[in-house]
Amino acid sequence: MRVAVSLALGGLMTGCAIAEAPTTATLTSTNEFAPGQQPxxxxxxxxxxxxxxxxxxxxxxxxxxxxxxxxxxxxxxxxGDYYRLEGSSSWIVIEYSGPQATGYRTE
Known part of the structure; x- marks a missing residue:
């Protein structure tokens, strides 16, 4: 299947590699920044x-x-998306409702 897809898309994606998901990935974090964070x-x-x-x-x-x-x-x-405010220890959090950014706050 992957070969057929590569052949079919080969002319469109020159120089692009097909990424394989890692088979053994474990995330262990004891210091969560925010619940549900994704660094x-x-x-x-x-x-x-x-x-x-x-x-x-x-x-x-x-x-x-x-x-x-x-x-x-x-x-x-x-x-929300968390950005570090340059030159400070504050965070700018852009708040979302679904795909729409609805505002921001600082932490």
């Missing part, structure tokens, strides 16, 4: 200039718009 493995941060932009947004916004403007968050939960 993205990036240092998602918001600068002071981006914070000014965030404060001026008209809500709601789409998830895609948020990621395009601010990049991927450091952590993601079902209800």
């Amino acid at each position: 993205y493995g990036v240092e998602g941060g918001i600068t002071q200039q981006q914070l000014v932009y965030l404060q001026a947004l008209a809500w709601p916004q789409t998830y895609t718009d948020m990621v395009n403007n601010f990049g991927f968050p450091t952590y993601r939960t079902e209800a």
